């Protein structure tokens with residue numbers, strides 16, 4: 001690991017805890033600010049469940065603590081073999097990890113919706129209408145799964161390609177901010193962000209909000225790519241996206257854009 005990081009484990013852990021708490025707090029604030037900045041672009045005009053924010057806060061504490069511990073172990077004991085810090089290698093590291101995570105997360109998420117594994121994932125789905133605190137609100141078991149993506153995946157890739165510290169750092173920071181802000185109950189994107197081409201790179205926020213409302217599709221993390229390839233993309237979401245952009249939030253979790261009767265959520 002870089003020589004400027006504390007070399008003793010306790011100091012490294014404390015530094016990482018402080019960094020992750022700060023990044024989480026700033027990202028949550030950003031998410032709430034986005035909700036304030038676009039009051040006419042709410043995704044769901046549905047109240048939060050009783051006790052939801054306390055539940056989410058507890059999930060965030062677990063997630064941040066486990067992340068700090070995992071990063072400290074990975075850095076201190078050299079689980080990720082870092083290459084020389086070159087600019088091109090850092091850019092390649094960032095994009096390779098980002099793409100690999102889309103595939104990894106889709107697999108993990110879809111597996112957690114299997115009846116045998118849904119117990120891991122129910123904590124996250126207590127948030128039916130999402131908030132910026134929903135992103136990292138997961139059970140300790142699901143958080144361990146995320147650590148496979150945040151530490152295991154880069155550790156594995158570093159055996160086969162140059163993985164730089166700054167490329168890895170960018171990947172983690174981007175994922176944390178995107179995950180938290182991406183759960184805000186607001187649609188700040190422009191109409192162009194809803195095109196089939198644009199959603200190969202990043203989804204509007206309504207995309208994942210519909211996963212929380214319906215359970216049975218939209219398993220992807222940042223882009224619609226994996227859902228599109230594997231047939232788990234809701235056909236009616238672009239209609240709902242346009243409706244929200246037109247200032248009409250969804251009045252029910254069961255609202256649909258294709259006139260079909262709402263289906264009951266299942267595991």
Ligand SMILES: [Zn+2]
Nearest residue numbers: 124134135208
């Ligand atoms: Zn979610």
Ligand SMILES: [Zn+2]
Nearest residue numbers: 109113121211
């Ligand atoms: Zn889910």
